[in-house]
Amino acid sequence: MKVSINWLNKFVDVSDLDPKDIAEKLTMCGLEVDAIEEKGSLNNVVVAKVMKCDKHPDADKLSLTEVFDGTETYQVVCGAPNVAEGQTVVFAKVGAVLPGDFKIKAAKIRGLESLGMICAEDEIGISDDHDGIMILDSSLELGTPIDEILGLPDTVLEIGITPNRADCLSIIGYAREIAALYDRPMKTNEYTINETDDAVTNYGGVEIKNKEACPTYLGRVIKDVTIKPSPLWMQNRLRAIGVRPISNVVDITNYVLFEYGQPLHTFDLKEIDGKIIVRNASEGEKLLTLDEKERTFDSSMLLITDEKKSLAVAGVMGGEHSGISDDTKDVFLECAYFEPKQTRMTARKLGMQTDASYRYERGIDPVNTKEMVEYASYLLQELCGGKVCKGVLGEYNEPEVKTVKVNAGWLNGYLGTDISIDQMDQILSGLNMNPIVTGTDITITAPSYRIDMSTRQDVAEEIARMYGYDNIPTTLPKIDADSMPMQPILQMRKDIAQKLKTLGFNEAINYSFMKADFLKLFDDEKKFVKLMNPISEDMDTMRTQVFPGLLSTIKYNLNNGFKQVRFFEFASNFVEVGEKLPEQRMKLSACTAGEFWPMSWGAPASSEPFFILKGVLENILSQYKVTATFVKSDKAFLHPGKSADVIINGENVGFIGELHPASADAAEIRESVTMFEIDMLTFKENAKFTYKYENFSKFPSVYKDISVVVAKTTPTEKMEECIKATSKLAEDVFLFDVYEGKGIEEGQVSRTFRVLFTASDRTLTDEETNSTLTDMIANLEKDFGAVLR
Amino acid sequence: MELDLSSIQGYEQEIASAKTSDELYQVKVKYLGKKGLISGLNKQLKDVPNEHKKDFGMKMGEVRKSFEAVFDAKEADLAKSEMDAKLVSEALDITMEGFPMDAGSQHPIMSVYYEIADIFSSMGFEVAVGPEVELEHYNFDMLNIPAEHPARDMQDTFYISDNVLLRTHTSPVQARVMESTTPPIKIIAPGKVYRCDYDITHTPMFHQVEGLLVDKNVTFADLKGTLTTFIQRMFGSNVPVRFRPSFFPFTEPSAEVDMGCTICGSVGCRVCKGTGWIEILGSGMCNDELYRHAGYEAGVYSGFAFGMGIERIAMLKYGIGDLRSFFENNLKFLRQF
Numbered sequence A: 001m002k003v004s005i006n007w008l009n010k011f012v013d014v015s016d017l018d019p020k021d022i023a024e025k026l027t028m029c030g031l032e033v034d035a036i037e038e039k040g041s042l043n044n045v046v047v048a049k050v051m052k053c054d055k056h057p058d059a060d061k062l063s064l065t066e067v068f069d070g071t072e073t074y075q076v077v078c079g080a081p082n083v084a085e086g087q088t089v090v091f092a093k094v095g096a097v098l099p100g101d102f103k104i105k106a107a108k109i110r111g112l113e114s115l116g117m118i119c120a121e122d123e124i125g126i127s128d129d130h131d132g133i134m135i136l137d138s139s140l141e142l143g144t145p146i147d148e149i150l151g152l153p154d155t156v157l158e159i160g161i162t163p164n165r166a167d168c169l170s171i172i173g174y175a176r177e178i179a180a181l182y183d184r185p186m187k188t189n190e191y192t193i194n195e196t197d198d199a200v201t202n203y204g205g206v207e208i209k210n211k212e213a214c215p216t217y218l219g220r221v222i223k224d225v226t227i228k229p230s231p232l233w234m235q236n237r238l239r240a241i242g243v244r245p246i247s248n249v250v251d252i253t254n255y256v257l258f259e260y261g262q263p264l265h266t267f268d269l270k271e272i273d274g275k276i277i278v279r280n281a282s283e284g285e286k287l288l289t290l291d292e293k294e295r296t297f298d299s300s301m302l303l304i305t306d307e308k309k310s311l312a313v314a315g316v317m318g319g320e321h322s323g324i325s326d327d328t329k330d331v332f333l334e335c336a337y338f339e340p341k342q343t344r345m346t347a348r349k350l351g352m353q354t355d356a357s358y359r360y361e362r363g364i365d366p367v368n369t370k371e372m373v374e375y376a377s378y379l380l381q382e383l384c385g386g387k388v389c390k391g392v393l394g395e396y397n398e399p400e401v402k403t404v405k406v407n408a409g410w411l412n413g414y415l416g417t418d419i420s421i422d423q424m425d426q427i428l429s430g431l432n433m434n435p436i437v438t439g440t441d442i443t444i445t446a447p448s449y450r451i452d453m454s455t456r457q458d459v460a461e462e463i464a465r466m467y468g469y470d471n472i473p474t475t476l477p478k479i480d481a482d483s484m485p486m487q488p489i490l491q492m493r494k495d496i497a498q499k500l501k502t503l504g505f506n507e508a509i510n511y512s513f514m515k516a517d518f519l520k521l522f523d524d525e526k527k528f529v530k531l532m533n534p535i536s537e538d539m540d541t542m543r544t545q546v547f548p549g550l551l552s553t554i555k556y557n558l559n560n561g562f563k564q565v566r567f568f569e570f571a572s573n574f575v576e577v578g579e580k581l582p583e584q585r586m587k588l589s590a591c592t593a594g595e596f597w598p599m600s601w602g603a604p605a606s607s608e609p610f611f612i613l614k615g616v617l618e619n620i621l622s623q624y625k626v627t628a629t630f631v632k633s634d635k636a637f638l639h640p641g642k643s644a645d646v647i648i649n650g651e652n653v654g655f656i657g658e659l660h661p662a663s664a665d666a667a668e669i670r671e672s673v674t675m676f677e678i679d680m681l682t683f684k685e686n687a688k689f690t691y692k693y694e695n696f697s698k699f700p701s702v703y704k705d706i707s708v709v710v711a712k713t714t715p716t717e718k719m720e721e722c723i724k725a726t727s728k729l730a731e732d733v734f735l736f737d738v739y740e741g742k743g744i745e746e747g748q749v750s751r752t753f754r755v756l757f758t759a760s761d762r763t764l765t766d767e768e769t770n771s772t773l774t775d776m777i778a779n780l781e782k783d784f785g786a787v788l789r
Numbered sequence B: 001m002e003l004d005l006s007s008i009q010g011y012e013q014e015i016a017s018a019k020t021s022d023e024l025y026q027v028k029v030k031y032l033g034k035k036g037l038i039s040g041l042n043k044q045l046k047d048v049p050n051e052h053k054k055d056f057g058m059k060m061g062e063v064r065k066s067f068e069a070v071f072d073a074k075e076a077d078l079a080k081s082e083m084d085a086k087l088v089s090e091a092l093d094i095t096m097e098g099f100p101m102d103a104g105s106q107h108p109i110m111s112v113y114y115e116i117a118d119i120f121s122s123m124g125f126e127v128a129v130g131p132e133v134e135l136e137h138y139n140f141d142m143l144n145i146p147a148e149h150p151a152r153d154m155q156d157t158f159y160i161s162d163n164v165l166l167r168t169h170t171s172p173v174q175a176r177v178m179e180s181t182t183p184p185i186k187i188i189a190p191g192k193v194y195r196c197d198y199d200i201t202h203t204p205m206f207h208q209v210e211g212l213l214v215d216k217n218v219t220f221a222d223l224k225g226t227l228t229t230f231i232q233r234m235f236g237s238n239v240p241v242r243f244r245p246s247f248f249p250f251t252e253p254s255a256e257v258d259m260g261c262t263i264c265g266s267v268g269c270r271v272c273k274g275t276g277w278i279e280i281l282g283s284g285m286c287n288d289e290l291y292r293h294a295g296y297e298a299g300v301y302s303g304f305a306f307g308m309g310i311e312r313i314a315m316l317k318y319g320i321g322d323l324r325s326f327f328e329n330n331l332k333f334l335r336q337f
């Protein structure tokens, strides 16, 4: 909300205060000032009259005028289409500086001298209107500085209001806070209504059918009003806070709304048939509202109606037909209290938010309603020449008075402070909380506008913010907890990320939702978790697996010119399993596309990406003493010959493999992609985080090689198992070289295994290892038909 | 009778002019070989009278020694220059690229995530996690945000079904912990959260860390101390910190926590909107309603909760201007971290 310092002065004297200081204090007591707007003086800008207005001889769209400021006449070339002889206008003389550092200088325009400028509203910074020059009331004295007319200078604070501070949706709300912060008295708002003898009951009545939703509804009738512009002081105040003046009656309702936070509504009395009835809508009831939209209601919504028809949406917006128009003579003034929940629900269902509904939803002062019907009637009497009929229609229900008891010792214990009871008493009195101190207990009765006060924590908050958060000590909790180790799964995640980073992978984070059509390439739609209100079709389904997100990352980067891309991502998957919540498990996915090694003179000859990624995965698993077995996978989105399911301890934890060329095509990825995805939770369950040192042989180990030719289809893993099973001396076996081609028959392959021989109690002799090698070769021959090469 | 050394006069000259170790070796053979010139001096011995033989023999030994001294010096010389020449010939173009041991990267959000988690872990907070698709009950109701509360306006929620949603904050993790645990509780809950907002300053998914400390006799001063310690460990021990009253439905009193703008050093800039302060955390003392929802005995416990956006901290830390770049996964972006 915007707050004009000049307007604040009506309620509390702030004329000697620096607005920046006010802003700082408000911010530090919970009313955050987002912006400070200085509306500076407009020197050399005065009220003047257009004495003569002719066409510019050399320019169609310009006028040549003579402007009189009460003492002198100036020749001015004016471009505004609406300039005319006899107008009272805002005149910026040579030497004036308008907002935006626009300096007015003597100029020649199309050959004619121009000594000043007739201003439009935007040029003097009071609105964005640039349709034409601003026309002033002809009764203003010529030569009056425009500052006096516009109430300048002024400073406007723009303040963000938290939902609990409904009392600060008004100028008076800020005045009260400032009065408390600076310990200054509030000024009273003096006015008197001169009621006529004409009784209001002659013009109708008020019946409230739903008192829960509307405990208070007051109405007055003001006769013989004259619709015209409101006085400049009111226009200035409204303009200062960004509200456009319209006419006196409308401006008065806005003025009271912003000054006191009390929404009002004015009906044209002649449009009301019989009495006002506050009731729930009947199902399907319709009304054309002021914004010229036809609204349809259901029975949960509250309406203001008369005996024949609906007139307004209670607390939200009036109807088009019953509103004030230029020929309105007699006004029915509504000043009511509508319940926050009711208003919120009605406004929400209708998709409407107005300045009135915004305040009712948060809760207006339920007592002040009584006062506001009087104040608004007074303004209608003074500014519209209205005659206020005798008496008030409707019903007022006093709200329950709430008291809260709080113990000073508890309060200091809660805040960690040492504030004296006297100081608490003083703070609470300043906020009109009417504190009563009994021993160390304080009982407060909150003012009616502070609807947020109901618990001891509410009182603690008031004390804390007025005492100043800055003045509260800074301590550390005395709680028995040492440094906590990170959860195993998070520690694993962190360590694996470091490892993958070192291995040249880049960590990506993709949105958890993707396009259903894309996910369908990889999973059954029955597993999908769909959003009811997605941002777009491209983000309407939660990922059932993590890698589809990485595929889009790959595509994006390949399209951006990268030739080799390696990514990994940790994320939850989401799978519909027919329970309240979908299954959500942390996954690790990694992928590589294009050349694995960078293009460089030093890069190794290209290797099969499947095995690079398999090596990466085994490296990760081995850190936690986990070994996986790899069995042929039947996943349709993977290359049937280059894919495997990953099994840990008998459980399928994921897959590794090359994306099927058809899937790559569908995903619009031009390079071959190899990837793995594993379930982190199962991995974690099998991970060893602590382990014991194993004794190792102090005697030297020997490497020996075996080269054999076998059928290509023979699994290497099985051959290694066979070699190892031959002798306890074989500590380790690995595939050292693979060769096929010249000298090897079609369908056959030569494999060289390197065997590491170790004995725990002696140095091995050549005879011993050679004879073991012979046994190994014999076993390979027996089991796989291997032929020594 | 004198030893006749005329036959070996030339060796010093010959050694000096040897250009390679091969040439030098030939000189050695010529003089010291079995049939070499120095060995040949022995022939003179048979003509020497017996009483002089000893003297003569010593002289021959000296000749041999002199030769060897000159030879060894030259041999060392040659070895060194040959080594030098070899090293010169082996010189690399050291400006060629190194072996392509490509470094990967860690996502900046995750770097900040772990940094925050490490700081709080060292202060005794346990890291807790929970589901991202969550029940409305934990996301709103247990946190004192009833259906009609205006605070629900502050959140635009993605729904899966009527009472299942994408969590809008990580507070439901705290609600779940409170429901199943009696204090003391000292946890942080980092993770992904979701709101339907997508523009230049909002992404529909982002990351938060929220924290909760509940015990007996926890004070607002403790909240200040804990969060000041965190911010100063994260951003430097000299960073000013201020606490400002605010409102959250699940805390009271509530505080926004600002730190001195790290971009301009608190003098005011575009990032801090000229105030010199940057909002970094939301926090507050837990509303008694939270304890009621968790089923704790009334009036026994107090505690505080706080929350922060990881992206915002990463943006400040690395000077990243566009929030959306975190989720584009452009390698030009990622490789900087």
Ligand SMILES: [Zn+2]
Residues within 6 Å of the ligand: B261, B262, B263, B264, B265, B266, B267, B268, B269, B270, B271, B272, B273, B274, B276, B277
């Ligand atoms: Zn700054």
